[in-house]
Amino acid sequence: MGKRPVQLDELISQEYRHGFYTALDVDDVPRGLSEDVVRLISAKKQEPAFMLEWRLKAFRHWLTMTEPHWATVRHPPIDYQDIVYYSAPRGKADGPKSLAEVDPELLRTYEKLGVPLQERELLAGVAVDAVFDSVSVATTFKEKLGELGIIFCSFSEAVHNHPELVQEYLGSVVPYTDNFFATLNSAVFSDGSFCYIPPGVRCPMELSTYFRINARNTGQFERTLIIADRGAYVSYLEGCTAPMRDENQLHAAVVELIAREGAQIKYSTVQNWYPGDKDGKGGIYNFVTKRGDCREANSKISWTQVETGSAITWKYPSVILRGDNSVGEFHSVALTNHWQQADTGTKMIHLGRNTKSTILSKGISAGHGSNAYRGLVKVAKSAVGARNYTQCDSLLLGDRCAAHTFPYIEVKNPTARVEHEASTSRIGEDQLFYCQSRGISAEDAVSLIVSGFCKEVFRQLPMEFAVEAQKLLGVSLEGSIG
Amino acid sequence: MRIGPEEPCVPGFLSVYPSLAAQLPGAALPWLKRSRDEAFDRFAALGLPTTRDEDWKYTSVAAIARRVFRVEAAIEVSDEVRAVVLRHAIEGTQRMVFVDGHFVPGLSQPMPLRATLPEGARIGSLAQAVEAWADDVAPSFAAAGDAADGFTALNAAFWSDGAWIDLAAGVALEAPVHLLFVTTRSDGASFPRNLIRAGEGASATVIEHHVGPDGAGYLSDTVTRIVLGRGARIAHTKLQQEGRKAFHVADVAAEQGQDSAFLSHALAFGGQLSRAAIATRLGAEGCDAKLAGLYVGNGRQHMDHHTCIDHASPRGTSRELYKGVLDEAARAVFNGRVIVRPDAQRTDALQSNRNLLLSEEAEVDTKPQLEIWADDVKCAHGATVGQLDADQLHYLRARGIGERDARALLIRAFAADALAGIEHGPLRARLESLLPGALPEAV
Numbered sequence: 001m002g003k004r005p006v007q008l009d010e011l012i013s014q015e016y017r018h019g020f021y022t023a024l025d026v027d028d029v030p031r032g033l034s035e036d037v038v039r040l041i042s043a044k045k046q047e048p049a050f051m052l053e054w055r056l057k058a059f060r061h062w063l064t065m066t067e068p069h070w071a072t073v074r075h076p077p078i079d080y081q082d083i084v085y086y087s088a089p090r091g092k093a094d095g096p097k098s099l100a101e102v103d104p105e106l107l108r109t110y111e112k113l114g115v116p117l118q119e120r121e122l123l124a125g126v127a128v129d130a131v132f133d134s135v136s137v138a139t140t141f142k143e144k145l146g147e148l149g150i151i152f153c154s155f156s157e158a159v160h161n162h163p164e165l166v167q168e169y170l171g172s173v174v175p176y177t178d179n180f181f182a183t184l185n186s187a188v189f190s191d192g193s194f195c196y197i198p199p200g201v202r203c204p205m206e207l208s209t210y211f212r213i214n215a216r217n218t219g220q221f222e223r224t225l226i227i228a229d230r231g232a233y234v235s236y237l238e239g240c241t242a243p244m245r246d247e248n249q250l251h252a253a254v255v256e257l258i259a260r261e262g263a264q265i266k267y268s269t270v271q272n273w274y275p276g277d278k279d280g281k282g283g284i285y286n287f288v289t290k291r292g293d294c295r296e297a298n299s300k301i302s303w304t305q306v307e308t309g310s311a312i313t314w315k316y317p318s319v320i321l322r323g324d325n326s327v328g329e330f331h332s333v334a335l336t337n338h339w340q341q342a343d344t345g346t347k348m349i350h351l352g353r354n355t356k357s358t359i360l361s362k363g364i365s366a367g368h369g370s371n372a373y374r375g376l377v378k379v380a381k382s383a384v385g386a387r388n389y390t391q392c393d394s395l396l397l398g399d400r401c402a403a404h405t406f407p408y409i410e411v412k413n414p415t416a417r418v419e420h421e422a423s424t425s426r427i428g429e430d431q432l433f434y435c436q437s438r439g440i441s442a443e444d445a446v447s448l449i450v451s452g453f454c455k456e457v458f459r460q461l462p463m464e465f466a467v468e469a470q471k472l473l474g475v476s477l478e479g480s481i482g
Numbered sequence: 483m484r485i486g487p488e489e490p491c492v493p494g495f496l497s498v499y500p501s502l503a504a505q506l507p508g509a510a511l512p513w514l515k516r517s518r519d520e521a522f523d524r525f526a527a528l529g530l531p532t533t534r535d536e537d538w539k540y541t542s543v544a545a546i547a548r549r550v551f552r553v554e555a556a557i558e559v560s561d562e563v564r565a566v567v568l569r570h571a572i573e574g575t576q577r578m579v580f581v582d583g584h585f586v587p588g589l590s591q592p593m594p595l596r597a598t599l600p601e602g603a604r605i606g607s608l609a610q611a612v613e614a615w616a617d618d619v620a621p622s623f624a625a626a627g628d629a630a631d632g633f634t635a636l637n638a639a640f641w642s643d644g645a646w647i648d649l650a651a652g653v654a655l656e657a658p659v660h661l662l663f664v665t666t667r668s669d670g671a672s673f674p675r676n677l678i679r680a681g682e683g684a685s686a687t688v689i690e691h692h693v694g695p696d697g698a699g700y701l702s703d704t705v706t707r708i709v710l711g712r713g714a715r716i717a718h719t720k721l722q723q724e725g726r727k728a729f730h731v732a733d734v735a736a737e738q739g740q741d742s743a744f745l746s747h748a749l750a751f752g753g754q755l756s757r758a759a760i761a762t763r764l765g766a767e768g769c770d771a772k773l774a775g776l777y778v779g780n781g782r783q784h785m786d787h788h789t790c791i792d793h794a795s796p797r798g799t800s801r802e803l804y805k806g807v808l809d810e811a812a813r814a815v816f817n818g819r820v821i822v823r824p825d826a827q828r829t830d831a832l833q834s835n836r837n838l839l840l841s842e843e844a845e846v847d848t849k850p851q852l853e854i855w856a857d858d859v860k861c862a863h864g865a866t867v868g869q870l871d872a873d874q875l876h877y878l879r880a881r882g883i884g885e886r887d888a889r890a891l892l893i894r895a896f897a898a899d900a901l902a903g904i905e906h907g908p909l910r911a912r913l914e915s916l917l918p919g920a921l922p923e924a925v
Binding site for chain 1: 536540824827837839840841842844845846847848849850851852853854855856857858859860861862863864865866867868869
């Protein structure tokens with residue numbers, strides 16, 4: 001292990017590859033939060049009255065709430081009056097009609113990020129709704145999807161074009177009273193993605209959003225709403241990056257998924273927000289509320305996440321298993337390095353009969369990183385024959401990191417079978433020795449073992465994402481042990 | 483976490499303390515008086531915990547807070563009590579009996595204890611020890627003012643008596659010490675406090691046994707502190723057989739010296755609401771901790787176990803197995819914490835909690851947790867909740883065993899693991915015989 005300090009230095013010197021800043025003329029609102037700001041955001045977006053009302057209800061409720069402190073994360077207090085709650089690239093407020101109208105500077109940014117936005121990406125079959133700060137810039141493949149009756153657009157567009165769907169489903173999974181950050185989001189959310197798959201339609205391509213926080217001192221409060229109607233299927237990808245900044249930025253998103261009878265939603269995230277520098281300075285606070293509702297029988301919602309970025313990640317993608325025979329899945333790889341902190345996990349709420357859930361969580365801690373799995377498996381009295389299997393494994397690289405497991409299991413029905421297993425260990429010296437004695441370098445051996453450790457989760461990711469995730473992990477961990 | 487002045491504070495205790503304090507053991511000792519006063523102030527500040535405290539999330543003590551308990555400085559010993567003591571006696575042990583929190587030498591056996599003890603072993607009442615051996619006893623009261631919750635603070639302020647076991651280096655007690663705590667008063671509150679100190683290489687088995695009448699809603703709030711010197715070994719068995727309406731809140735904490743071994747069994751059968759916190763700190767290299775538990779409930783019993791294994795030093799090993807069997811509308815809570823501190827390299831920790839639900843109404847809330855700050859460790863935990871396996875039942879039934887017998891067999895087999903480490907034969911036999919009584923409908 002003698003080589004470790006040197007190689008850790010190499011690891012630490014890894015730069016954040018997505019940390020460039022695009023100088024754009026922006027249209028934003030004054031710093032701070034007040035009822036006027038909420039009204040201004042709504043006015044700028046020319047929202048119908050029901051939206052403004054909803055935002056105001058959320059804002060008034062938010063004023064009565066206090067910031068939660070139960071997670072095992074530490075950060076200086078957040079000044080909610082020091083945030084710009086809305087920031088849009090100027091001139092884009094009307095919305096671009098086609099790719100040609102999009103600011104070339106912006107397109108170059110996406111190109112640097114590797115967002116598949118143009119022709120060549122067509123081959124990859126990815127439709128992207130890119131969110132640049134707060135306004136959705138361009139949405140591809142809309143027509144092709146339109147033919148199938150699939151609605152895939154920015155949230156603002158949905159509010160204008162499909163208000164009846166928004167009104168029916170918005171807040172039906174994550175109500176505006178849900179929690180401090182979700183309520184804040186409900187009051188000030190700027191944009192996000194909206195997706196509706198009509199009955200019986202299998203979405204022919206992976207849908208994707210790419211979020212990016214660009215402007216300084218802005219919070220990103222996007223909101224995603226996905227509805228899979230009876231028998232529909234959709235696979236949705238979400239990727240995130242942000243420029244390098246010394247200050248911490250707040251990201252408080254809300255994602256709501258609704259699966260109706262026999263519908264399936266697969267939601268995958270690769271989160272690579274700026275994690276801060278090697279001394280823990282800067283980085284994104286990623287405080288996100290994600291929840292899916294298997295509202296009717298035989299539906300299925302599956303979350304897959306690869307969390308490698310953010311100074312602090314604090315999120316629990318959850319599934320409410322309301323319909324009989326519904327299935328919830330959660331697959332996660334969370335990596336913390338330097339001074340990153342992650343408190344993540346899931347909630348599986350079993351309400352319907354014969355509901356099933358699987359939780360597979362892999363945590364990797366390196367440097368001074370702290371990684372906590374926090375999960376809840378709840379079996380209500382009504383959930384006859386419910387079944388849960390949970391496995392959380394932690395891998396420790398370095399003697400200054402930490403890994404925690406906090407599973408909550410609440411069972412009110414005797415026919416339920418609930419199993420939880422967790423283990424924590426470091427990479428065994430015998431494993432390394434085995435590889436090295438076969439001519440594999442220590443570095444390759446570590447990456448081999450780490451990818452083996454994460455394999456079960458990566459297998460759940462769509463192809464393009466699996467490759468990206470693997471690369472991200474490689475970049476973050478190269479030479480972290482020797 | 484406190485949230486406001488509306489918290490329940492058990493006004494009865496607050497008003498009785500000033501007058502009672504003068505009658506409690508060691509009232510004339512300034513250091514002890516100070517310790518009690520500090521603890522009392524702490525209790526007044528904390529109040530009783532509420533479900534908003536993470537540690538009490540699933541256990542509401544509102545029923546305790548609502549009642550008024552009598553705290554008295556004197557006791558009576560009736561023939562009925564004698565019968566209770568005989569019924570609960572365990573063969574082959576040295577027995578110390580406490581009635582309503584006070585030591586009763588006349589019921590203890592063999593007496594005088596001292597005659598049968600090896601040199602260097604002191605066993606007696608804590609109330610007497612504070613007077614006679616203040617220097618040895620005082621350090622354990624130092625932290626009374628920092629009690630973690632209202633119940634331990636209450637005990638530190640009101641404790642009336644308890645066992646004092648002090649073993650010099652190398653002393654091995656052959657026979658287990660049986661501490662029998664009998665409650666007789668229907669609305670009484672008793673506050674036993676035990677101190678166990680084992681010097682270098684010393685060893686002992688201590689059985690802490692709580693019993694009381696079924697019809698009475700009394701409170702027993704107990705604290706046990708155990709200190710293990712280098713290479714010492716203490717086996718501590720806590721047997722909770724309180725009355726069916728009783729409230730029982732216990733706090734057992736051990737501090738382990740180098741290469742010491744702590745073996746804990748926590749068994750809960752009685753009480754309407756019971757809570758046991760069992761903690762050990764592996765404070766020096768090479769410690770071993772084994773924690774086992776069994777809780778068996780029916781009716782509307784609520785049983786809560788909180789354990790904490792704190793690996794604060796390198797090369798420690800710990801094994802934990804807690805099992806629960808719940809029938810009717812019983813509810814169990816298990817919270818097992820394993821902490822591995824930054825320097826506790828080479829820690830090896832395993833933890834498991836298994837629960838068997840026998841009825842529609844039973845409920846389990848379990849939370850095993852690992853907090854790991856070191857890298858060269860092997861830690862794993864598991865938790866399961868389920869019902870009797872239909873295949874196993876079918877197997878037995880197919881061999882001509884009636885449904886009832888088959889179920890009983892499986893339940894006993896399930897519970898047996900948790901008792902496996904108990905070394906004293908008569909104690910193990912007693913425990914095995916308790917299961918049918920605890921689950922008359924099922925076993």
